[in-house]
Amino acid sequence: MNPAPLDRAAVEACLAGSGTMLPQGAYTDQAVLDWERKVVFAGGWVCVGRAGDVPARTRRAVGVGDDAVLLMRDDDGVLRGFYNTCRHRAHELLPCGTSSTGRFLTCPYHSWVYDNAGRLHKVPYAEASGIDDAARDGLGLVPVAVAEWHGFVFVNASGSAPPLHRYLGPSLDTRFAPYELERIEVAGRHEYVVEANWKLLVENYQECYHCSTIHPELCRVSSPDSGGSFEPDGLWIGGDMELLDGVATMSLDGRAGAPPMRALTGRQLRDVVYLQLFPNLLLSVHPDYVMTHVLEPLAPDRTNVVCEWLFPPETIAADGFDPAYAVDFWDVTNRQDWAACAGVQRGVASRGYRPGPLSPGHEDTVFQTIAVLARAYLDGALPAVTSSDRNGSHVRQQTGT
Structure with a gap:
């Protein structure tokens, strides 16, 4: 057992009540990031x-x-x-x-x-x-x-993680089968360097409590109060949001520049799914395209993000296809998020930082993300599964960008 170089009582306090953010050092100390590289990144997929x-x-x-x-x-x-x-x-x-x-x-x-x-x-x-x-x-x-x-490549550098199908659990294969993720191809790519700890990007991704404040474009196509969380059976966290009536997809005008994926039916045509495959893949699945963020921590206060937009090959090959309708929407939204995360990074570095309570019903997947890290910090190894329990009771919540 090799616990993280953080005060144990301060880490345990993150799991009490409605939960809180992690201790300051989790976001600012190089020694903690060094530990995460060995235990969380090299120890996971x-x-x-x-x-x-x-x-x-x-x-x-x-x-x-x-x-x-x-x-x-x-x-x-x-x-x-x-x-x-x-x-x-x-x-x-x-x-x-x-x-x-x-x-x-x-x-x-x-x-x-x-x-x-x-x-x-x-x-x-x-x-x-x-x-x-x-x-x-x-x-x-x-x-x-x-x-x-499903067309993604994963590495377990330490060799200590269970096989990937057990690490992720069985339900994701069923959930994503209609999207045929293994056959989609990259049609757009942006790379960002964000002046924030990698965990702040994940925490921001896991809630839409902030959406009405900083994402006017997103709120015109999806309500921050829509959707709910999924109950994980592996090391993943997330949920979905619903498109507003009359909106075809996540774009600046709500119109789609491509048809829905060929095997989708029913609610899949109205939902956008947001998942973190722990630790570093953020997977956003839309009716007509998939967006991914792959995170690489560069420093305690700096993260490299590779963002890609993927479409079915027949969509990419169609005359006049242009992925800009999806890329432009999320580039605007991403930059709003990156500015917010950088602001939080400056806040957690302050002498005035005290971990505050998370909001039940709005930040419960944030709690799940923090709980995975907290248990890893305490035990010196990643847990076997993401818990959807807070003090023993299952919770529902909204998820967002």
């Missing part, structure tokens, strides 16, 4: 993008917690993960954030060569080095746990 980001004969280097990971896919289509470390003198094989293609990957330091299954293919002066075929078999790259879920 972190989303690192879409399966399409790693086509055949491609390698992609990504950061996960404190680790650098290589994603590889050969002609067989199987995704593999390895630590981004050469087995010779430990040089990184690819700079983080870059990709390469071809059958083989060569270390830029001493030219050891690996194939896309992570096997050592050849080394310079092999005979003089005493590296025969048997020795080469034991010098492949060190594997990392990777998994694909």
Whole structure:
């Protein structure tokens, strides 16, 4: 057990009554972020993008917690993960954030060569080095746990998390089957650096208590009081909101620039679903498109956010299609949120910060998010499931952007 470097009583106080925000250090201390990188990010299943980001004969280097990971896919289509470390003198094989293609990957330091299954293919002066075929078999790259879920790629850098299907629980597969997430493709992308702790972005995402104050565009297409929460059966949190009558989707004028996804029926055509797949994927599912936010903490007060808009391939291929109707709406809304989160960051850094009570009925999914972190801080490991209980009783709430 390796609890977080926070006062235990202050963490436990977050779970009392209606709940509160976390202690100040959870949002401001580098030591806490270092702990989160090891326990929450490396210890959980972190989303690192879409399966399409790693086509055949491609390698992609990504950061996960404190680790650098290589994603590889050969002609067989199987995704593999390895630590981004050469087995010779430990040089990184690819700079983080870059990709390469071809059958083989060569270390830029001493030219050891690996194939896309992570096997050592050849080394310079092999005979003089005493590296025969048997020795080469034991010098492949060190594997990392990777998994694909509905077209998303996840990495568990520590290898300590349960299999992804158990980590997320069984209900999400059923819930998202009609949306065919595995076949949608990226049609728009923005990247933001937000001057706030990554958890503040998640807390903001999990409620619409703030929507009538800072989101006039959103309130014209969906009521802040609509929808409700889902009861999670894995490490995810979220709920839905309803579109207003006469509104087709989340856009600045309420009109859709694309048809609904082909398998949706009934309420799915009127709802927008908002989920956090813990810790770093925010998944917003609309009748006609999907928006994702992938969070990467850069510092206690700074977070990188990759935001993508995904549509079915036949929509993208249609004459005259332009994703701007969705991208522009959420770019406006995102920037409103980022400004609010930066304001909260300045507030939690103040000597006057005292964790205040959350609002029952409006911030209950915020409580769930905080409770997952609080239990991890106390126990030194992620819990097995997100609890929907507050002092033993199930709660309902509205969720928002």
